[in-house]
Amino acid sequence: MNKRILLSLVVLLALFCLGSLTVICVTTGVLWQNNLRSSPTPLSSLITETVTPPQAAATSTATPAITTEETPSPSPTKPLTAEDAAILKQMERIEQQVAALRGLPLLEPVKRQLMNSEELRKHVEENFLKDYTAEEAAQDARVLSVFGLLNSDFDLYGLYLELYSEQVAGFYDSETKEMYVVQGGTFGGMERSTYAHEFTHALQDQHYNLREGLKINPDSCKEDSEYCAAVQALIEGDASLTEQYWLYQHGTAQDRRDIEAFYASYSSPVLDSAPSFLREDFAFPYREGVDFVLTLFQEDGYNAIDAAFANPPVSTEMILHPEKYPDDRPVTLSLPQxxxxxxxxxxxxxxxxxxxxxxxxxxxxxxxxxxxxxxxxxxxxxxxxxxxxxxxxxxxxxxxxxxxxxxxxxxxxxxxxxxxxxxxxxxxxxxxxxxxxxxxxxxxxxxxxxxxxxxxxxxxxxxxxxxxxxxxxxxxxxxx
Structure with missing residues (x-):
């Protein structure tokens, strides 16, 4: 079997570091990865960001799809409320600000949708994990146990289901070209900064084509997991840097208070219970990805980052050692059947x-x-x-x-x-x-x-x- 299952799980790792662009202290993480780095949802079809909403709106009803049209059309089943319209205006403003900061204009409208916590749970079960069975998860645990990273009977499937539901606060779907914001009754500093991050993914996709141009798709990743790990670090590092840049330039005092209040009460029991290597691997595209991208940014700003999208890193070695990018390419070895x-x-x-x-x-x-x-x-x-x-x-x-x-x-x-x-x-x-x-x-x-x-x-x-x-x-x- 040579099946590669990719996980785009994002985890919240550290406090925002406000006031400096040269130090990135907020690292929200994501696991994805190779045959060994088993996971249910392809990055090619989903990029998620982890930030648990400050409140879960248990009484919320279904939320409408919101498009980028100037006058949003109401859903056939539910009219657009005044609160939703106000959120839409905030989203539009954030999009304009992020596009200007990142230097990548929006080429076509992006559909947007709000989602409450119950809808997220349902989405996890019906979409994120639809192609990943409990049997496949058990086999992945067996492989990981050989390398001493998991117990062979560890319930990976159950962990992914619970961790998705606990951690995801927003995601961009590069297959459907839609962005989702998981809302807890407000659209405050955490949601606004998450939206800045997610919109960066939409810009990346429009300008570089995540699935076909950058080859972040299941077939390519089966063939070259190291390349996929490196490119996701580039993708997430860029979005994290841009999120911080947006917060530094356009975040309000209320955004900062919201973020501080969120972290003051934040807990993540599912994440905290995850095996050590998984917690580290979830962080890799963000923590190490930000370090890699920041090295490029310090050389020539976003021009250097755009050049990296044109000539992507090909190994985690390049991400861990930016000085080895782009010339130190790994050797190819093979094992017999x-x-x-x-x-x-x-x-x-x-x-x-x-x-x-x-x-x-x-x-x-x-x-x-x-x-x-x-x-x-x-x-x-x-x-x-x-x-x-x-x-x-x-x-x-x-x-x-x-x-x-x-x-x-x-x-x-x-x-x-x-x-x-x-x-x-x-x-x-x-x-x-x-x-x-x-x-x-x-x-x-x-x-x-x-x-x-x-x-x-x-x-x-x-x-x-x-x-x-x-x-x-x-x-x-x-x-x-």
Missing amino acids: FTGLLNRPLSELDRGVMGEWYTYLILAHGVQENWRIADELARQAAAGWGGDAYAVFWDETARQPVMALLSEWESERDAGEFRQAFTAYARLRWGEADQQDLQRGWLWQETGDGVVFFQQRSNQTLWLIVPRQADIPLLKPSGW
Whole structure:
């Protein structure tokens, strides 16, 4: 199976930092990602921003679609109220301000719709998760558990359903070209700043074509998950920077009071209960994306950001190290088809590229806290990443997974740094190795995960998890 499920879940992470454009302190995050970064809703059809509304309007009725026409037409089932008309005027003004700040004119009207919390929940169940089954979520959890990021029986589907309903405050649908604002009875500072962010996505889509021009669509992302991770960081970083720029230039004192009041009472029990690596991954396109975009902005303003949309980053390494953009492209590695190598039935669960970001997450954000090595050590170890390929299979005979991760590092020294960090992580996860040898590799013979093997060869490393020690030489790449 080579199915890539993309999640556009946005999570609220930090307080707004008011008064400075050179420091972006509000980072609202999003998970999306690759085969391993399992998730139900394609970014190509949905970009969501997380900001939970200050109040849930439990008594609200269905809300009308609002278009950008000068005189809004009432819904056939419900006339446009005076409050809705006032919100429409605010939206129109924010659009004008954002387009001027971003330097991208609106090319065609964007449909807009208000949504209450009950309608959001229904939308989550009927649209966000319609193509993602509980069975697929269970398989994703099994894959993630091999890399130590989740327990194999973790309920991913239930988490996504609850987290969408808790966190989403607005979203732009790049398939239908519509924007939605989740409203809690007001259209205050949080909703206004969220709208500035979402409208930036509409401008990006009109000028750069998110689905076809930037290739943020399910088929392309199946083929190149690292590219999709990098481009989403560009997309979200740009929108976050523009949101902050709008708030700095056009936000009112009341907007700031609304935001401060929101954060003073904000809680996110579902997000807080999510596994550590998921919380970090939700943040990546915003936190690291803002840092990447801000580096470009400091060089030549939005001209540099527009140039990045024309020549997008292709890896999480570029996002984490803006100085490596655009020239330091990852190497391409491949793994054999394991199904004929072990002389017993294997079914492929997943195959893809881990990337620098997920390499770091494995080391620093494992499901068990006592498996995690120091954050700075994990970041340094992952920073020498040059390319990789991983594959996960299920051995029906042994009722265990079969996994291989082949990584290439920018130098032999970088490979050695990763080896040292990985073996430190491995000791925390599996105990002392039964074999520890630079030439023959590290071997853990009896673990709850099977037989674990790790070896460095020049500037490459190989990590295997197999049911039997005799499987190891069969799965080693040629030359190992």
